[in-house]
Amino acid sequence: MRVLLASAEVFPLAKTGGLADVCAALPRALHSLGADVRLLLPAYESALDGLRAPRIAADLGSLLGVPARLVAGELPDSGLPTWLVDCPSLYRRAGTPYQDPQGADWPDNALRFGVFCHAAARIALGEFGLGWLPQVLHCHDWHAGLAPYLVTRAHGKRPCTVFTIHNAAFQGCFPLESGERLGLPAEVLGVDGMEFYGKLSFLKAALRYADRLTTVSRSYARELLTPEFGYGLEGLIAARAADFIGILNGIDTELWNPATDAYIARRYTADDLDGKAVCKAELQNLGGMAQDAGAPLVAFASRLTSQKMADIALERLPNMLAQHPRMQFVLLGSGEHAIEAGFSDLTRRFPGRLGIHIGYSEAEEHRLHAGADILLHGSRFEPCGLAQMYAMRYGTLPVVRRVGGLADTVTDREDGFVFEEASPQAMASALERSLDSYDAQPESWRALQQHAMKRDFAWDRPALEYLEVYAARDCGAAR
Ligand code: ADP
Ligand code: GLC
Numbered sequence: 001m002r003v004l005l006a007s008a009e010v011f012p013l014a015k016t017g018g019l020a021d022v023c024a025a026l027p028r029a030l031h032s033l034g035a036d037v038r039l040l041l042p043a044y045e046s047a048l049d050g051l052r053a054p055r056i057a058a059d060l061g062s063l064l065g066v067p068a069r070l071v072a073g074e075l076p077d078s079g080l081p082t083w084l085v086d087c088p089s090l091y092r093r094a095g096t097p098y099q100d101p102q103g104a105d106w107p108d109n110a111l112r113f114g115v116f117c118h119a120a121a122r123i124a125l126g127e128f129g130l131g132w133l134p135q136v137l138h139c140h141d142w143h144a145g146l147a148p149y150l151v152t153r154a155h156g157k158r159p160c161t162v163f164t165i166h167n168a169a170f171q172g173c174f175p176l177e178s179g180e181r182l183g184l185p186a187e188v189l190g191v192d193g194m195e196f197y198g199k200l201s202f203l204k205a206a207l208r209y210a211d212r213l214t215t216v217s218r219s220y221a222r223e224l225l226t227p228e229f230g231y232g233l234e235g236l237i238a239a240r241a242a243d244f245i246g247i248l249n250g251i252d253t254e255l256w257n258p259a260t261d262a263y264i265a266r267r268y269t270a271d272d273l274d275g276k277a278v279c280k281a282e283l284q285n286l287g288g289m290a291q292d293a294g295a296p297l298v299a300f301a302s303r304l305t306s307q308k309m310a311d312i313a314l315e316r317l318p319n320m321l322a323q324h325p326r327m328q329f330v331l332l333g334s335g336e337h338a339i340e341a342g343f344s345d346l347t348r349r350f351p352g353r354l355g356i357h358i359g360y361s362e363a364e365e366h367r368l369h370a371g372a373d374i375l376l377h378g379s380r381f382e383p384c385g386l387a388q389m390y391a392m393r394y395g396t397l398p399v400v401r402r403v404g405g406l407a408d409t410v411t412d413r414e415d416g417f418v419f420e421e422a423s424p425q426a427m428a429s430a431l432e433r434s435l436d437s438y439d440a441q442p443e444s445w446r447a448l449q450q451h452a453m454k455r456d457f458a459w460d461r462p463a464l465e466y467l468e469v470y471a472a473r474d475c476g477a478a479r
Contacts, residue, residue: 001470003030004134004159006040006120008097008113008143012076012362013047013084016096017303018249018386019166022216023140025252026466028078029459033467038132040123042091042116043071043084051084052076058128063115064183066090070119070128077255085119097143103337110174113143113202114182121150124159136470138162139210142172145202148210149188162469163210165203167383168224168231169307172202197232207236212469213244216384217405221246229381247466248408249384250459251393256366258394258453263366268395270453273446276370276395283371286364287330287355295326296438298431299372299396301365301387302379304335304343304358309378309401309422314342316428321350324435330355330372332364369394374434380422382406392416392452397445399430415452 005027009020027037041047048054048071057072063085071084085091090112095101098109106112122128124137124147137159139147148161179189179200189195194205207213215221221244223229224237237244254260258276259269265282268275277293284291302308310333321327331343331354340358347354357364369375375391375398384405388398392409398416400406410416417437419430438445 001035001136001467002132002134003027003035003037003136003138003470004040004120004124005037005138005140006116006144006147007140008041008116010039010041010075010082013050013082014041014044014097016098018384019141021252021386022166022249024075024078025250025255025459026463027080028252029250029463030466031078031080032460033463035467037080038134039075039080039082040120041082041084042097042112043086044091044097045093047084048086048092050076051082052079054084057083058130060085060119060122060128063087063118063122064111064181066111066115068115068119070123070130083123085116087115090115109172110178110182110200113172114146114178117144117146117150117202118183120144120147121154124151125154134159136160136162138164138466138470139206140164141166142170142202142206145172145206146182146184149184149194149205149208152209160212160470161210162212162214163206165207165213165215165224165383168203168229168233169381171196171204171231171233173199174202176200204233204236207233207240211243212472213237213240214466214469215244215246217248217408218246219407220381220383220404223381223404245465245469247462247469248405249386250462251386251389251457253393253458256369256390256393258370261366261370263363264370265367270395270450273395273449279367279370280372283330283355283367284328286367287357288352289328289330289355290352292326292328295328296324296374296435297328297330297372298374298376299368299391300329300331300333300376301368301391302333302377304333304339306336307380307382308335309380309427310335310339312378312422312424312427313376314339316424316431317346318349320428320431321353327435328353328355330368332357332360332368334358334360365390369396372396373438374399374431376427376431377406378422378427379403379406385409388416389455389457392455393457395449395453397434397448397452399427399434401427409455409457413448415448415455
């Protein structure tokens with residue numbers, strides 16, 4: 001099975017969240033199952049810097065009037081063949097793949113990702129003489145959302161198109177007038193096509209034209225059919241129900257493994273947790289917290305946004321710290337500036353009890369999961385969530401809301417603590433329960449940890465499910 005995977009993020013070349021981790025680990029698992037997978041992403045500076053053995057593979061001519069080349073190389077670690085769409089004027093900028101350094105969306109995102117979609121579709125259709133034709137084009141999130149349509153409109157033989165929704169809150173909506181600039185004919189810009197409340201929606205385009213649709217957990221697949229989570233797209237998703245399936249993400253169990261992790265102070269396993277105490281002491285030290293082996297150390301490791309209930313965590317934290325004089329709190333993340341500032345301010349009010357790092361570092365994320373006792377992971381909605389699975393693998397018990405992939409990965413009192421409502425009270429009382437449980441009985445806490453660490457979150461099984469989606473008989477035209 002030849003698969004071209006198109007995504008705006010692939011770890012470690014470009015990452016702002018879980019999308020990058022999935023788009024590196026899933027292809028690796030598919031490759032282990034015998035698939036011939038190639039990756040495609042825009043040539044950001046970070047991607048050009050990180051790509052192994054880069055070389056110019058093709059001149060893509062002009063894509064929507066922008067000169068483009070294809071750079072070929074290998075993904076570090078896995079060695080997977082990777083192509084970068086190189087348009088210096090669009091992608092070589094400081095900032096993230098989507099925003100400038102001040103946090104504002106790039107004003108030309110429609111063109112930036114429109115060009116990416118044209119590149120993906122034309123490569124998938126074999127237009128550049130690369131000597132490799134995929135049977136499946138697997139697109140991820142709105143950034144690759146126009147590619148299925150662009151493939152579908154081609155005459156003759158074409159690959160099957162699969163689109164995965166990682167987060168329906170991000171839809172890629174732009175003025176309808178940009179359609180012409182993006183090479184889209186007027187007939188697809190109506191309500192039966194890509195139009196969504198007077199805008200051109202990349203996400204709707206994907207939901208409308210991809211042969212098969214998937215999302216990243218079974219619960220989120222169900223939730224997407226409701227107005228609360230579908231944001232107006234629930235009707236279209238329901239109409240595509242026969243082509244739509246939820247497949248729970250896995251995690252890279254080699255990269256996230258306390259028994260072999262090179263980032264952490266002392267390695268450990270579920271059967272010998274001694275090293276975790278050393279990791280905790282190191283985390284307390286790095287975070288400027290008191291060295292207290294018995295203090296419950298709560299971690300928060302998500303984007304600081306309302307999706308992640310970071311606002312509510314911030315609101316409740318002073319109370320929690322006041323009520324639990326030994327509790328410590330460590331945070332690694334970035335996001336809304338007011339929330340960032342709020343957490344930073346708390347450090348002054350509770351000296352020695354908080355380690356706040358606004359920003360992100362892969363090494364610190366590993367140390368955080370290894371050193372903490374509890375991961376606080378609210379979420380108003382959570383398509384899958386990877387952080388809770390990383391935490392569990394390191395024996396750090398998650399406190400999560402019963403929503404999306406969190407509901408599908410954490411079982412209350414077996415390997416974590418689950419609450420129902422997206423309210424400050426519900427979050428606080430679940431956190432209370434976890435603290436009580438931590439304080440009360442070390443043996444039963446250890447049993448929960450061991451249970452969490454032994455959960456099987458490997459990619460093998462989900463990758464097999466993706467292969468089934470790729471192989472579905474009604475997928476695409478002649479193959
Ligand atoms: P989401 O993708 O919605 O943020 P996930 O739980 O799926 O949530 O993925 C979180 C991943 O993103 C983790 O691997 C975490 O290490 C990483 N991450 C969190 N914050 C940042 C950030 N500011 N920059 C880059 N990666 C981050
Ligand atoms: C999105 C979602 C997150 C999911 C990730 C990978 O970023 O917000 O829940 O885990 O994609 O699929």
